[in-house]
Amino acid sequence: MNRQSNSIVADQVSKLVKTADGNLSILHELSFQIKQGESVAxxxxxxxxxxTLLSLLAGLDLPSAGQIELMGQNLNLLDEDGRARLRGQLVGFVFQSFQLLPHLTALENVMLPLEIAGDPQADARLSALEWLEKVGLTPRANHFPKTLSGGEQQRVALARAFINKPAILFADEPTGSLDEASGNRVIELLFELNRENSSTLVLVTHDPALAARCGRQLSLHGGRLT
Incomplete structure (x- = not known):
């Protein structure tokens, strides 16, 4: 397969962790490719x-053996700061627990990635307002997370994840803490924004309906691909 068409390449990836009883093998020699713009559960x-696999793919941790390439960059060859810079340039995240900063408003949370990247505050504010409009939360822009419902908080998190137009979006159980109605709305938004931005979408989920919406599924059993 042509590596140039891939967002992610995993080659013989294994992960061991040390425990009091010795090494525990979490992942065993996983190899796969994910194409640009693909959606994978x-x-x-x-x-x-x-x-664990999602963390490795995002460069939050390194494999014990094997290697991972993110948009052609070998993560094994980058130090922690280098991987953080690469994530800032290429990656967006959506977590089950939302990970919004409680002392910032919805608008300020969405602005944050652009401000960290050094964009002028006025430009970041304008972009954040546009994204809040896309997820239907303009009236809630100046509300703090504690005053938002779970579904609203996750929609803020989606806007924040997409504001820097990431090449790759990682989502870890994005609907796991939401009721069915809120979860369904977040799912629709997730795939709508994925299509509009042509971002590669990689998500971890226990939800069969969400997994079925993806173009492909990677099924793990005992740390091995099945």
Missing amino acids: IVGASGSGKS
Whole structure:
């Protein structure tokens, strides 16, 4: 397969963690490619290694063996600061727990990635307002997270994840803490924004309906692809 068409390449990736009883093998020699613009669900039972794999793909941790390429960049060759810079340039995140900063308004939370990247505050504010409009939260722009419902907080998180137009979006159980109606709305937004931005979408989920919406599924069992 032509590596140039891939957002992510995993080559013989394994992960071991040290415990009091010795090394514990979490992931075993995983190899796969994810094309640019593809949507992929990582599925499997609890403890199968899904979140560990997502962390490795995002460069939050390094594999014990094998290598991962993100948009052609070998993560093994980058130090922690280098991987952080690459994430800032290429990656957006959506988490089950929203990860909004409680002392910032919805607008300020969405502005944050652009401000960190050094964009002028006025430009960041304008872009954040546009994204809040896309997720239907303009009237809630000046509200703090504690005054927003779970579904509203996740929509703020989606706007924040997409504001820097990431090449790759990682989502870890994005509807796991939402009721069905809120979860369905977030799912629709997630795939709508994915299509509009041509971002590669990689998500971890226990939800069969969400996994089925993706173009492909990677199924883990005992740390191995099945």
